[in-house]
Amino acid sequence: MKPIIEVKNISKEYRRGAQKEQYLSLRDQVFKSFNPSRKKETFMALEDISFEVYPGDSLAIIGKNGAGKSTLLKILSRITPPTKGEIILRGRLASLLEVGTGFHPELTGRENVFLNGSILGLGRAEINRQFDAIVDFSGVGPFLDTPLKHYSSGMQLRLAFAVAAHLEPEILVIDEVLAVGDSAFQQKCIEKMTEVSKSGRTILFVSHNMQAVRNLCETGILLENGIMSQKGKIDDIISSYHNDLIKSESVTRLDNIESRKGKGHLIFQKILIPNQINKPGEKIKLGLQLKTIVPGLYQNLDFGVAIKDFLNNTLIHVSNKYISYEIDHQNDSDIYWFEIENDLKSGNYSLTLFIRASDEIEDWISDKIFIEIGEGNSYGYSNTDEIQGMIQPGFNFYLNYHGK
Amino acid sequence: MEQRITPPSKFSLGFAELWQYRELFYFFTWRDIKVKYKQTFLGFAWAVLQPFIMMVIFSIFFGKALNVPSDGIPYPLFAFSGLMLWNVFSSGLSGAGNSMVSNANIIKKIYFPRLIIPMSAILVAVFDFFMAFIVYIGLVLYYDYSLSIKLLYLLPISLILTIIASFGPGSLIAAMNVKYRDFRYLLPFIIQVGLFVTPVIYPISMLGDKPWLTKLLAVNPMYAPISLIRNALVDKPLDLNMIGISVVSGLLFLVIGIYYFRKTEGYFADLA
DSSP, rough: OOOSSSEEEEEEEEEETTTOOOOHHHHHHHHHOOOTTSSSOEEEEEEEEEEEEEEOOOEEEEEOOOSSOOOOOHHHHHHSOOEEEEEEEOOOOEEETTTTTOOOSSSSSSHHHHHHHHHHOHHHHHHHHHHHHHHHHOOOOOGTBBBBBGGGGGHHHHHHHHHHHOOOOOOEEEOOOOOOOSSHHHHHHHHHHHHHHTTTTEEEEEOHHHHHHHOOOOOEEETTTTEEEEEEHHHHHHHHHHHHHHHOOOEEEEETOOOOOOSEEEEEEEEEEEESEETTSOOOOEEEEEEEEEOOOOOOOEEEEEEEEETTOOOEETTTTTTOOOOOOTTTTTTTEEEOOBOOSEEEEEEEEEEEEETTTEEEEEEEEEEEEEESSOOOOSOGGGGGBBBBBOOOOOOOOOOO | OOEEEEOOOOOOOOOHHHTHHHHHHHHHHHOOOOOOOOHHHSSSSSHHHHHHHHHHHHIIIIIIIOOOOOOOOHHHHHHHHHHHHHHHHHHHHHHHHHHHHHHEEEEEEEEOOOTTTHHHHHHHHHHHHHHHHHHHHHHHHHHTTEEEEEEEEHHHHHHHHHHHHHHHHHHHHHHHHBBTHHHHHHHHHHHHHHHHTTTTOOOGGGTTOOHHHHHHHTTTTTTTHHHHHHTTSSSSOHHHHHHHHHHHHHHHHHHHHHHHHHGGGGGHHHOO
């Protein structure tokens, strides 16, 4: 049997800074040509990646932020071309990172189903055939003829996912979408996913959620700084990924994140997370480094850190303000540390970071940084699955005790 | 079905692929037309009103006040026949020129032949043309001209030439706009200048005593379609030399535009 995906020696080179200075102007170009001494700096986002996927396989692509996962998916879905190498696809590929692409707020739900469907590669006849199933799955039936701009964001997402779920491609690429939506809908999505994988279709799955990865995939590849360091059985891949995370103190750059809010005069530069995976009960440590964009006096800093679960519930929200720690910004090389008691259940959590100076929000980053609480529980109980609570605080138990 | 993904290599028009994705032309055009007239009170009437009001204004100032000649055609009819094609060009060019940037969110996420986007932008302008054409027929009848056989074949020819004239520069600017946002500001300027160097509101015969200038104006790809559609109303021979220059220039722009677009499209997603 021929593989459905053959990736042969794929490399992708980016020019450094090309991502950041998105707006080139003619003036820049003219100045550059007068200054030929400036060399083009490049870096390899992917280097010599080769693997094969056979029909019906589910392959997980795992790696830290910036390891090249998204670049690989972009090349596979032909959004950006590789610099070297070749990929052969023997089937239609659709990716769920496209959820809601092309949705137009002025058009009605019905119109958007057709538009989105056709952009994702469905023919008009095919959409007509699937239309009722899509509407049924989304649960937005009564609002079909309302412009999308009046939908809640949850409804928009459900409609978008419903279209994507009915694409029926031979190869399905899923990128972290499980992290959105309400829980009932999420359950629906997971069912759909499992149904897709059982129906013999090929799945490529990119996620930081190791539980979901393990449930959905049998094999995986591990990317490290653009290089494929391992491929094989999913359990082996996950454990080397974990070892890799544990041994390296993770420093993630924050100053190149695009979607952020705030004034932006003083922004987050880096976040240091000594333990990429915290044991349950082990304190969560986070180091934050700032970067002064507009020189000035930044006084009365207020660092906020929120830890959210995958349903977007804020479980923890801490700030130096709450414990009356007053501090002014001195130096960009300073690192501000949080040490947070951890009663969280094992799983993945996303961080929201914000910084205020003199009561003005300077920077705000959400859903870009993830932390993981490792498997097990702080009680030392053998059957972790039995413990239901999201929060697992320390507690005592007494006989005939009267609250004294 | 087997697809190969390789680094961009030799140039191809990708026609087979465009055909494969033909339904997307329909959907993008349909979306843009819908969105354009959504939440407007007058709706599609705007497609008619725009050139009509411009015609009235030009007729008052140029036709009546300044007595601009109009090759023996009543000035309002003369102006409208030029304006309805000019509008295809101007709104097609500006739609196409901005199309890659305004559809960046789609380009960054999904693959399809990119040429569909600027092409659909021009098809939207063609839709407006058909609305305006109804008014044109009305004007022709009002001024007691007959709908000749000549109009029947000159209309499609001049419309196709207009599409070519807008698509060449349109795709060129669309591609350059992705990289250099300067074109967003240049575009309205180019269109404004274009109106004056195209014989839309004045006849080229006005410049009869300066042959070098007329030749220069014929380099304008919009010269040919506008002269052709006006010729449908009069019994004059066409200056085929001038038409030829204009058509060749339009085709040249088309080749350059598509070539540059196809050559750079691979990197749109990284830059948009």
